[in-house]
Amino acid sequence: MKNQNTNPILGICQLCLKVGELCNSHIIPEFLYKKLYNKNHQMMGINGRFRKGWKPVQIGEREHLLCESCEQHLANKIESAFKAMWVEANPLPDPWPSTEHIAQIKVDYPLFKLFHLSVLFRAGVSTRPQFNCVRLGSHEEKLREMLLELNPGKQNDYQIFGYAVIDPKTNRIRKLIAGADQKKFDGLRWYRFIYGGVWWWISASSHANLNMAPITLRENGTMVIRWFDWSNIPIIQKASALLRNSKV
Numbered sequence: 001m002k003n004q005n006t007n008p009i010l011g012i013c014q015l016c017l018k019v020g021e022l023c024n025s026h027i028i029p030e031f032l033y034k035k036l037y038n039k040n041h042q043m044m045g046i047n048g049r050f051r052k053g054w055k056p057v058q059i060g061e062r063e064h065l066l067c068e069s070c071e072q073h074l075a076n077k078i079e080s081a082f083k084a085m086w087v088e089a090n091p092l093p094d095p096w097p098s099t100e101h102i103a104q105i106k107v108d109y110p111l112f113k114l115f116h117l118s119v120l121f122r123a124g125v126s127t128r129p130q131f132n133c134v135r136l137g138s139h140e141e142k143l144r145e146m147l148l149e150l151n152p153g154k155q156n157d158y159q160i161f162g163y164a165v166i167d168p169k170t171n172r173i174r175k176l177i178a179g180a181d182q183k184k185f186d187g188l189r190w191y192r193f194i195y196g197g198v199w200w201w202i203s204a205s206s207h208a209n210l211n212m213a214p215i216t217l218r219e220n221g222t223m224v225i226r227w228f229d230w231s232n233i234p235i236i237q238k239a240s241a242l243l244r245n246s247k248v
């Protein structure tokens, strides 16, 4: 599939802050969309802002954000590792054994964490409407430095947890991609994304919520993933409502 905008664009790279030619970067890396296509022969992006709610995705949402060197930095140092440990290793059970089942996963903490922070950072600097709600404030600069230095921070920095996105009729994981929404929960601001079969919650607050520690990613690489009915996820409900209300 051809990138629609092939003209080079000169601008400030959002990661290294140098002026240069910018790549048409992915917000959520394209390999997560490719997996959708190859496995299910369908690619579905969800975006409540579109009239129909559903929008077939041919290529990951892109924007001119990063220079070639930073694009390669993220791709080679972070994204390839996440692809291997999440997409290729496929650690989640599918179908999910039961609604009560809790999957215990073990990942490479630094690279797994940095991957999610890279999505959060790109969503924060993006001007695409799907990511409008992501306003990182002072965290943008912190995340920028962490990504450049490949520093994942402590487990209570930018806490992260996730739910498997499950179709309750089949208990199969729904492979969807959705733009971000945000929720203030128990004193923290959480940004939520759907990719890789999981509804990820990532906090961007100046303090941690230690009550959440048992379910968030730990520095030893362990994390629990729980079942969640995909039709109860707000961004999916919003998209479904728009779909029902439009004359398709």
Ligand SMILES: [Zn+2]
Binding pocket: 013, 014, 015, 016, 017, 018, 066, 067, 068, 069, 070, 071
């Ligand atoms: Zn750069």
